[in-house]
Amino acid sequence: MSENRSEPETGIPAVDASGLPDHVTEADIRESAARERREKLRMFLTNWQGLIGLILVILFFASAIFAPWIAPYDPNALDVPSRLSGPTWDHPAGTDQLGRDTLSRLLYGGRVALKIAAIGVSVALVVGLILGMIAGFGPRWLDNLLLLAFDTVRAFPTIVLALAMVALTGPSLGMVLAIVIITSIPQYARVARTATLTLKNTDFILAERSLGASMTRTLLHHVMPNVVGPLLILAAMDVPVVVTVEAGLSFLGLGVLPPTASWGTILNEGYLVIRDAPWMVIAGGIPLILTTLGFTFLGEALRDVFDPRMGKGR
Amino acid sequence: MLFYLTKRLGLSAVVIGLVVLVLFSLLHLIPGDPATIALGPRATPEAIARYAAKMHLDAPVWQQFLIYVGNAMTGDLGIDVFSDRPVTAIIMERIGFTLALVCAGMGWAMLLGIPLGCLAAVKPNSWLDRVTGVLSVGTIAVPSFLVSIWALLIFAVHLRWLPAIGAGEPGDTASQLRHLILPAFAIGLSWVGYLARMVRASMLEVMGENYIRSARAFGLRPRRVIFGYALRVAILPTITLIGMGFGGLISSTVFAEIIFARPGIGKLIFDAVMARNFPIVQGAVLVATGLYILVVLFSDILIAWFDPRVRESL
Numbered sequence: 001m002s003e004n005r006s007e008p009e010t011g012i013p014a015v016d017a018s019g020l021p022d023h024v025t026e027a028d029i030r031e032s033a034a035r036e037r038r039e040k041l042r043m044f045l046t047n048w049q050g051l052i053g054l055i056l057v058i059l060f061f062a063s064a065i066f067a068p069w070i071a072p073y074d075p076n077a078l079d080v081p082s083r084l085s086g087p088t089w090d091h092p093a094g095t096d097q098l099g100r101d102t103l104s105r106l107l108y109g110g111r112v113a114l115k116i117a118a119i120g121v122s123v124a125l126v127v128g129l130i131l132g133m134i135a136g137f138g139p140r141w142l143d144n145l146l147l148l149a150f151d152t153v154r155a156f157p158t159i160v161l162a163l164a165m166v167a168l169t170g171p172s173l174g175m176v177l178a179i180v181i182i183t184s185i186p187q188y189a190r191v192a193r194t195a196t197l198t199l200k201n202t203d204f205i206l207a208e209r210s211l212g213a214s215m216t217r218t219l220l221h222h223v224m225p226n227v228v229g230p231l232l233i234l235a236a237m238d239v240p241v242v243v244t245v246e247a248g249l250s251f252l253g254l255g256v257l258p259p260t261a262s263w264g265t266i267l268n269e270g271y272l273v274i275r276d277a278p279w280m281v282i283a284g285g286i287p288l289i290l291t292t293l294g295f296t297f298l299g300e301a302l303r304d305v306f307d308p309r310m311g312k313g314r
Numbered sequence: 315m316l317f318y319l320t321k322r323l324g325l326s327a328v329v330i331g332l333v334v335l336v337l338f339s340l341l342h343l344i345p346g347d348p349a350t351i352a353l354g355p356r357a358t359p360e361a362i363a364r365y366a367a368k369m370h371l372d373a374p375v376w377q378q379f380l381i382y383v384g385n386a387m388t389g390d391l392g393i394d395v396f397s398d399r400p401v402t403a404i405i406m407e408r409i410g411f412t413l414a415l416v417c418a419g420m421g422w423a424m425l426l427g428i429p430l431g432c433l434a435a436v437k438p439n440s441w442l443d444r445v446t447g448v449l450s451v452g453t454i455a456v457p458s459f460l461v462s463i464w465a466l467l468i469f470a471v472h473l474r475w476l477p478a479i480g481a482g483e484p485g486d487t488a489s490q491l492r493h494l495i496l497p498a499f500a501i502g503l504s505w506v507g508y509l510a511r512m513v514r515a516s517m518l519e520v521m522g523e524n525y526i527r528s529a530r531a532f533g534l535r536p537r538r539v540i541f542g543y544a545l546r547v548a549i550l551p552t553i554t555l556i557g558m559g560f561g562g563l564i565s566s567t568v569f570a571e572i573i574f575a576r577p578g579i580g581k582l583i584f585d586a587v588m589a590r591n592f593p594i595v596q597g598a599v600l601v602a603t604g605l606y607i608l609v610v611l612f613s614d615i616l617i618a619w620f621d622p623r624v625r626e627s628l
Contacts, residue, residue, distance in 0.1 A: 049451070148328065148329070148332070151325070151329050152329055152332040152333060152336065154561070155329050155330075155332075155333050155603055155606065155607050155610075156333065156561075156599075156603050156606075157561040157562070157564035157565045157568075157602060157603065157606055158561065158562070158565050159564075159565035159568045159569070159580075160564060160565065160568065160580075160583065160599050160602050160603060161599075163568070163583050163584060163587050163595070163599070164337065164340060164583075164587075164595060164596075164599045165340065166587060167586075167587040167590065167592065167595045168340055168341070240455070244457040244459075247457065247459075248457065248459050248565075248569060251459060251569075252569075252572065252584065254587070267460070267463060270463075271463060271573070274463075274466065274467055274471055275471055278467050278471065278472070281463050281464070281467055282464075282467070285460045285463065285464065288457060288460060289455060289456055289457075289460065292455045292456070292457065293451075293452075293455040296451070296454065296455050297451075
């Protein structure tokens with residue numbers, strides 16, 4: 001973890017595009033940038049946690065995307081005579097109370113998790129990025145107002161807020177997405193805001209502003225590229241949280257509804273028959289653990305390589 | 315310090331106010347007449363009229379809000395429509411179970427995690443350090459509701475060492491303690507790794523400081539240097555972490571209470587959501603959220619007490 005946090009001495013000249021020293025040509029800069037990239041790639045590839053994480057994440061994506069081709073059975077096909085069976089050659093992960101094949105259902109459940117994670121994280125990231133940049137760049141009162149809004153959302157424990165929201169509308173996939181997005185936005189916005197604040201008074205932004213660039217142009221072309229990096233690392237760390245919230249809510253019967261297969265609904269059905277068929281809750285938990293482990297490892301490795309400072313602050 | 319205290323308290327009060335506003339408006343967003351929703355479709359017109367009068371439903375919404383806030387200030391959170399008892403009394407009956415669980419879970423995690431982190435930092439790369447590293451990564455990645463389910467499966471269903479559900483016989487301390495073990499284990503497990511990691515990182519940093527070298531040079535015993543000098547400073551980021559993570563702790567407590575059928579606040583909210591009993595949802599969510607805000611406030615004040623630099627920054 002923290003062992004790899006030492007910064008490599010690459011001897012890169014300060015890349016200050018405005019005033020290059022005479023003996024530094026553009027080719028030199030390009031070469032040193034390429035060298036730095038190679039160095040970072042090497043750091044990432046020698047980090048065993050990062051590699052395991054990457055493999056698990058690829059597995060997660062592949063199994064979710066190709067589920068219809070890999071799954072041995074239809075996830076909703078009933079086979080009541082062989083219900084609640086343990087692992088057999090026909091059903092490697094056993095069957096549930098209606099004789100549905102648990103392995104197939106787990107593979108299809110991965111699709112739900114992927115959908116929630118992909119949509120939830122990207123929407124939260126974009127909205128958080130925009131709000132954070134506005135808070136950092138805009139007038140003081142707007143900043144305070146947005147901070148207060150973020151504090152209010154963060155004041156709710158996630159599941160408690162989710163319970164309150166589901167109480168009103170009833171459970172659905174859209175509700176899970178809304179909960180995930182609302183509770184994730186503040187953390188992206190806070191990181192984006194802090195980064196924007198430090199950029200606000202740098203020379204290149206001031207120069208851009210004095211040339212008459214509009215606020216939109218300054219934010220989109222100059223601030224955003226410098227802010228988005230840490231947010232992407234944060235996004236990798238956020239996926240496990242999002243996937244866990246979905247599984248947790250579905251487990252409570254407040255997320256994805258049966259008969260749709262989701263890791264949470266499988267755990268829920270397994271919990272009800274835990275005394276007769278322990279296989280279901282065991283098998284149901286494994287993909288969840290592998291996914292959270294994978295994204296946590298990957299996120300931490302990316303952070304160690306690209307942004308050594310972030311390790312401590314959070 | 316006084317300035318910081320006033321400002322921080324003021325901010326918390328505003329956030330609590332906003333939380334009440336959010337909860338209140340959430341409940342008024344549901345389409346339909348609140349009295350019919352609360353009492354069900356088969357309620358008699360007289361019962362609906364009585365309920366509407368009791369809840370001031372004929373007043374404008376903003377007046378209802380002010381009445382609710384005013385009542386909440388005096389500890390009156392409304393009346394439960396099913397049992398016709400005050401919501402506050404119902405919450406007070408349950409909150410003890412939740413507090414006991416939270417304290418037990420956090421308690422064992424701190425008792426184990428903090429010393430583990432210390433020892434790992436004192437002897438980096440020893441076997442203990444490695445075991446702690448693997449343990450912390452492993453436990454952080456496993457969602458707590460899954461730990462609850464698996465703990466229930468292993469220790470209650472399979473090995474039959476501990477009772478699976480309930481909170482024990484009233485008045486029988488031994489039985490209540492036995493019922494506390496599994497849920498406390500489940501919600502504390504990921505915190506052991508989390509705390510050990512955090513303490514290890516900040517201890518490693520502090521152990522390199524000059525004053526630690528001085529303390530050593532004075533010939534103080536290693537144990538005194540570690541626990542008397544280094545840990546005092548290294549514990550600060552951990553206090554922040556515990557405060558911030560308390561929301562997550564409440565979320566996992568909700569799951570643990572539902573899975574182990576323990577009659578705490580989380581189970582209360584869940585059952586009320588299922589029964590669409592809105593006064594209970596509103597009151598219990600408010601109490602759970604208020605608890606979280608108080609803990610964050612307390613940890614912030616504690617940090618400011620220890621570290622003068624924090625006071626200046628707000």
